[in-house]
Amino acid sequence: MTQLQEVSVDDIKHLVSERAIQGETMLLNMGPQHPSTHGVLRLLLELDGETVVNCIPDIGYLHTGIEKNMESKTYAKAEVMTDRLDYLNTVGNNLAYSMAVEKLVELDVPDRAQSIRVILAELQRIASHLIWLGTTGLDVAAMSTFLYCFRERESILDILEMCSGQRMMTTYIRPGGLWRDVPVEFEAAVRQFIKIFPRRVDEYEALLSRNPLFLDRTFGIGKISAEDALNLGMTGPALRATGINWDLRKARPYCGYEQYEFTVPTRTEGDVYARYIVRIEELRQSLKIVEQALNKMPFGPVRSSNHKFVPPPRSEIGINMEALIHHFKLWTEGFSAPQGSIYYAVESPRGELGVYLVSDGGPNPYRIHWRTPSFDNLQALPYMAKGVLVADLVAIIGSVDIVLGDVDR
Numbered sequence: 001m002t003q004l005q006e007v008s009v010d011d012i013k014h015l016v017s018e019r020a021i022q023g024e025t026m027l028l029n030m031g032p033q034h035p036s037t038h039g040v041l042r043l044l045l046e047l048d049g050e051t052v053v054n055c056i057p058d059i060g061y062l063h064t065g066i067e068k069n070m071e072s073k074t075y076a077k078a079e080v081m082t083d084r085l086d087y088l089n090t091v092g093n094n095l096a097y098s099m100a101v102e103k104l105v106e107l108d109v110p111d112r113a114q115s116i117r118v119i120l121a122e123l124q125r126i127a128s129h130l131i132w133l134g135t136t137g138l139d140v141a142a143m144s145t146f147l148y149c150f151r152e153r154e155s156i157l158d159i160l161e162m163c164s165g166q167r168m169m170t171t172y173i174r175p176g177g178l179w180r181d182v183p184v185e186f187e188a189a190v191r192q193f194i195k196i197f198p199r200r201v202d203e204y205e206a207l208l209s210r211n212p213l214f215l216d217r218t219f220g221i222g223k224i225s226a227e228d229a230l231n232l233g234m235t236g237p238a239l240r241a242t243g244i245n246w247d248l249r250k251a252r253p254y255c256g257y258e259q260y261e262f263t264v265p266t267r268t269e270g271d272v273y274a275r276y277i278v279r280i281e282e283l284r285q286s287l288k289i290v291e292q293a294l295n296k297m298p299f300g301p302v303r304s305s306n307h308k309f310v311p312p313p314r315s316e317i318g319i320n321m322e323a324l325i326h327h328f329k330l331w332t333e334g335f336s337a338p339q340g341s342i343y344y345a346v347e348s349p350r351g352e353l354g355v356y357l358v359s360d361g362g363p364n365p366y367r368i369h370w371r372t373p374s375f376d377n378l379q380a381l382p383y384m385a386k387g388v389l390v391a392d393l394v395a396i397i398g399s400v401d402i403v404l405g406d407v408d409r
Helices: 066-071 075-084 090-105 111-139 143-164 186-208 212-218 226-231 272-296 321-332 373-378 381-385 390-400 404-408
Strands: 004-006 026-030 042-048 051-058 340-348 351-359 367-371
Touching: 042 390, 051 381, 051 390, 066 075, 066 367, 075 090, 090 111, 090 340, 090 351, 111 143, 111 186, 111 272, 111 390, 143 186, 186 272, 212 272, 212 390, 272 390, 340 367, 351 373, 373 404, 381 390
Parallel strands: none
Antiparallel strands: 004 026, 026 042, 042 051, 340 351, 351 367
C-alpha cells in the first residue's frame, strides 16, 4: 500500500523552496517502504497539488558496511561479500573484484576462463535487464511483461546454478580464473537460450514499444540533458539514453571484449522511453556477444597455475603434498599482496562499477572502496522529477534502474 506521511518542515528548511516554508506547497515522504522505490529508499517530495516541485533522495536505510567488512578478511574470503552489493549483477561484481586483485598482484588468467567470464557476465546483464523490464512494466500496469521476463530469467539462473551451484550468489569468478570449469551441459543450455531469446525480445517490444498507454507514461517523461548527466557522473544506459556513447566494454576493453563485434545503443531524448529503448537493444547486443564468445571459447585450463595466489585443483590435494600445503595456507592465512593501490572498473548493467584497492603488504586489503553506478545515477532523480506528476515519478525511478544494495553498501 502506498504511504505518504507528512514530515516536519524544520528538519529540511535548507533543502526546500521558500514556498514550502510559507506553507504554499506540501512536504511528503514517499517511502522508505514503498513498492515503487525498488528497495528501501525515502524520497522527500515537495508537491504543488500533484506536481513535483522538488524531490530529495534520502539513502542509507540498507547500509551493511560491506566495504569495512571486506577489509577484515583475506582477499579470497572477502569476495563472497561482493555478491551482496548489486544482487542483480553478482557475476559482474565478482568480475570487477577479481580483476582488481589480478591487477594488484599481476596475476594471469587463462583464455578459456576469459571467454567464460564474458558469457556469464553478459547473461547476467540480460537477466538484470529482464528484472528491470518486468518491474518497470508492473510500475506502469503491464503485468504480462513481468511474467514473461521472469520466464526468461529463470533460464539464465538455471545456467548459473549449473556452473556454480547457486542461482544468484555465485562467487564463481575468482582471482586467477574461475572456481571450476563449466559442466558438459553448459554449451547446449546456452545455445538453447540463444535460439529462443530473440523471439522473446520481439514479444516484449510488441507488448510495449507502440502501446499507447506505455507511451503516455514514458515518452517525454523524466528528461535529463547530456550535460547534466555528465556533470552528475551518470553512466550506463541512463547516460547513453542522453546521446553519450560511453561503454567501458568499448572504451576500455577488458576480458577480450575488443575481439567481439557489437554496437553500443544510444538515444538522444534522455527520457524514460529512451532509457527503455536503450536497454531493449542491449538485450540483443549482449546475446550477440554471448554467441561469439561461445563460438570462440578455447579448450584449456580455467585457473592460473600460480599457486602463490590461486588454490591448486582439488584433484591434486590427495596426491600432491605441495598442493595440500598451498591449499591449506591460502585458505587459512591468505596471500600477501604487494604494497600499492589500483582502480579497476567494468561495465555493469547499471553503468561503471569500479573497485579501488589499497594494499599495505598484508593478507587483507587495507582499503576497499566501490564506485557503484546506482549511487551516482540516483543523484539525477531531482533533475528528472522536477515538474512531473507524482504518478510519473514511479516510472522515472524505475527507469534509472537503481539497486539499493548498490547505493548504500
